[in-house]
Amino acid sequence: xxxxxxxxxxxxxxxxxxxxxxxxxxxxxxxxxxxxxxxxxxxxxxxxxxxxxxxxxxxxxxxxxxxxxxxxxxxxxxxxxxxxxxxxxxxxxxxxxxxxxxxxxxxxxxxxxxxxxxxxxxxxxxxxxxxxxxxxxxxxxxxxxxxxxxxxxxxxxxxxxxxxxxxxxxxxxxxxxxxxxxxxxxxxxxxxxxxxxxxxxxxxxxxxxxxxxxxxxxxxxxxxxxxxxxxxxxxxxxxxxxxxxxxxxxxxxxxxxxxxxxxxxxxxxxxxxxxxxxxxxxxxxxxxxxxxxxxxxxxxxxxxxxxxxxxxxxxxxxxxxxx
Amino acid sequence: xxxxxxxxxxxxxxxxxxxxxxxxxxxxxxxxxxxxxxxxxxxxxxxxxxxxxxxxxxxxxxxxxxxxxxxxxxxxxxxxxxxxxxxxxxxxxxxxxxxxxxxxxxxxxxxxxxxxxxxxxxxxxxxxxxxxxxxxxxxxxxxxxxxxxxxxxxxxxxxxxxxxxxxxxxxxxxxxxxxxxxxxxxxxxxxxxxxxxxxxxxxxxxxxxxxxxxxxxxxxxxxxxxxxxxxxxxxxxxxxxxxxxxxxxxxxxxxxxxxxxxxxxxxxxxxxxxxxxxxxxxxxxxxxxxxxxxxxxxxxxxxxxxxxxxxxxxxxxxxxxxx
Numbered sequence: 001x002x003x004x005x006x007x008x009x010x011x012x013x014x015x016x017x018x019x020x021x022x023x024x025x026x027x028x029x030x031x032x033x034x035x036x037x038x039x040x041x042x043x044x045x046x047x048x049x050x051x052x053x054x055x056x057x058x059x060x061x062x063x064x065x066x067x068x069x070x071x072x073x074x075x076x077x078x079x080x081x082x083x084x085x086x087x088x089x090x091x092x093x094x095x096x097x098x099x100x101x102x103x104x105x106x107x108x109x110x111x112x113x114x115x116x117x118x119x120x121x122x123x124x125x126x127x128x129x130x131x132x133x134x135x136x137x138x139x140x141x142x143x144x145x146x147x148x149x150x151x152x153x154x155x156x157x158x159x160x161x162x163x164x165x166x167x168x169x170x171x172x173x174x175x176x177x178x179x180x181x182x183x184x185x186x187x188x189x190x191x192x193x194x195x196x197x198x199x200x201x202x203x204x205x206x207x208x209x210x211x212x213x214x215x216x217x218x219x220x221x222x223x224x225x226x227x228x229x230x231x232x233x234x235x236x237x238x239x240x241x242x243x244x245x246x247x248x249x250x251x252x253x254x255x256x257x258x259x260x261x262x263x264x265x266x267x268x269x270x271x272x273x274x275x276x277x278x279x280x281x282x283x284x285x286x287x288x289x290x291x292x293x294x295x296x297x298x299x300x301x302x303x304x305x306x307x308x309x310x311x312x313x314x315x316x317x318x319x320x321x322x323x
Numbered sequence: 324x325x326x327x328x329x330x331x332x333x334x335x336x337x338x339x340x341x342x343x344x345x346x347x348x349x350x351x352x353x354x355x356x357x358x359x360x361x362x363x364x365x366x367x368x369x370x371x372x373x374x375x376x377x378x379x380x381x382x383x384x385x386x387x388x389x390x391x392x393x394x395x396x397x398x399x400x401x402x403x404x405x406x407x408x409x410x411x412x413x414x415x416x417x418x419x420x421x422x423x424x425x426x427x428x429x430x431x432x433x434x435x436x437x438x439x440x441x442x443x444x445x446x447x448x449x450x451x452x453x454x455x456x457x458x459x460x461x462x463x464x465x466x467x468x469x470x471x472x473x474x475x476x477x478x479x480x481x482x483x484x485x486x487x488x489x490x491x492x493x494x495x496x497x498x499x500x501x502x503x504x505x506x507x508x509x510x511x512x513x514x515x516x517x518x519x520x521x522x523x524x525x526x527x528x529x530x531x532x533x534x535x536x537x538x539x540x541x542x543x544x545x546x547x548x549x550x551x552x553x554x555x556x557x558x559x560x561x562x563x564x565x566x567x568x569x570x571x572x573x574x575x576x577x578x579x580x581x582x583x584x585x586x587x588x589x590x591x592x593x594x595x596x597x598x599x600x601x602x603x604x605x606x607x608x609x610x611x612x613x614x615x616x617x618x619x620x621x622x623x624x625x626x627x628x629x630x631x632x633x634x635x636x637x638x639x640x641x642x643x644x645x646x
Contacts, residue, residue, distance in 0.1 A: 031471050032471075038362075129451065145350075
């Protein structure tokens with residue numbers, strides 16, 4: 001855990017401010033273990049994601065964006081089960097003690113943590129190739145959260161926000177050739193660097209969604225996982241996949257929407273929803289909800305195009321160990 | 324979190340078996356977040372440690388030893404606050420998908436987890452330079468755990484087990500020149516590769532110790548941290564520092580006992596203890612307890628040698644960011 005000496009000074013300087021925003025913290029940063037008091041009722045959701053330079057983010061990512069992103073991807077995992085994030089633990093592996101970089105990283109992390117009332121209660125700093133691991137603990141109602149395994153034939157399939165923006169943003173980032181991004185490419189890159197975790201959506205979906213998953217590996221592969229866990233299949237209406245104006249303007253294609261990673265949106269299934277219900281959920285979620293298909297009993301994931309052609313969708317998204 | 328595709332298969336194969344040993348697991352490995360039910364009473368201890376190849380372990384460490392060690396260093400952090408470990412989350416960054424290596428790693432992790440009834444509830448696998456981050460959540464009585472900040476002048480200073488073994492073991496490991504270690508050097512290396520977390524000692528010390536810390540960065544630096552947090556100082560009787568027979572036989576020196584890292588022993592302070600009490604605590608802890616000095620009001624850490632000479636002890640242990 002965050003200890004003493006140079007490491008302690010580093011932590012005090014950049015991260016200490018984040019320990020006291022939450023109820024239930026008996027001891028935050030500074031001892032061998034943090035001590036927290038869990039909520040009197042309900043369950044805890046626990047998730048952990050690691051971001052490695054060159055694998056999960058480009059080497060030239062702004063430090064502040066990485067701080068945001070490392071927390072956001074975990075808040076997205078908490079959101080996917082309908083949880084409310086409480087506490088975070090941060091492990092930061094750094095090649096050097098660069099105070100300017102650290103300041104930016106801490107700022108990005110803090111800004112997002114503050115918005116969701118998440119307290120940093122501990123962690124570790126080590127020397128090595130740049131990598132960030134965050135563990136987040138959140139609160140759930142008694143009985144648990146929304147799982148991947150509850151989808152039923154006949155359920156509608158929905159997605160928050162729009163698809164493909166982050167993957168196209170990464171392309172534009174790599175292509176920028178030294179010129180700062182602006183306009184639509186900048187909007188797309190923001191989806192990559194500062195994804196908005198769908199925490200409000202996840203909470204709104206409690207008791208509504210039969211199953212949910214975050215689609216950070218691309219909707220084709222992540223929805224396929226959900227379908228497999230639920231023992232069902234699905235057909236998507238490809239023309240209904242939601243795309244942003246920036247995505248259209250930048251010529252984003254269907255394949256990137258289906259298979260591009262880093263969209264921290266939620267895909268969920270639900271028995272039929274009235275238009276009023278969708279409107280209400282969308283307001284609670286603070287984002288659009290788009291119906292993109294229907295769960296059926298035949299295993300596998302299929303797509304129907306505008307001409308009525310049905311094709312099997314490859315569930316090949318981003319998987320570090322599939323090769 | 325542990326997801327699908329190649330990663331899911333890898334996790335199912337090597338780690339799935341570890342999810343069901345503990346009460347309170349609503350959903351373990353396989354969803355966006357794990358869901359657990361916290362104990363009805365008391366607090367939770369949360370800690371996180373990262374091990375990086377070449378920084379925290381030699382590149383040629385046996386996989387099974389790394390699996391053990393990654394969990395052990397965290398159980399030691401839980402032990403230092405007097406906690407009982409419950410659940411672990413594992414993030415594993417690997418350069419390649421080597422099933423033989425993974426099997427060894429999982430075996431080492433499992434064997435230790437089983438002994439302490441720790442359930443692996445989730446995690447992440449990524450590609451990159453070899454690094455392991457483990458987060459452990461443990462249980463504490465209502466009111467919290469043993470802190471670093473409670474030491475008082477007049478308290479005795481105690482340590483579990485013996486000092487310096489792991490650091491000398493690392494030296495013998497590096498020096499082995501292709502010949503497998505045996506005898507005393509092998510015993511010392513075992514302290515490095517398979518440290519025994521002092522979980523039983525930590526629990527026995529609840530209500531007894533005024534302060535405690537694990538001394539993984541060396542007793543000089545870690546005890547100095549404890550003293551600083553408590554606003555006190557201390558004097559150690561250098562001849563009383565406990566050393567193992569293997570350590571003596573291999574010619575271990577005083578400096579390595581004071582400043583060598585990787586001793587996952589507990590150092591604690593306590594008001595005077597009767598011989599009966601020490602005997603009882605030692606039995607509960609399953610290890611020797613040695614009194615090595617006394618807390619006093621003068622800040623700083625001092626040592627007294629056999630001739631009565633007092634010297635200031637440098638609090639320079641292992642700190643990745645002190646240089």
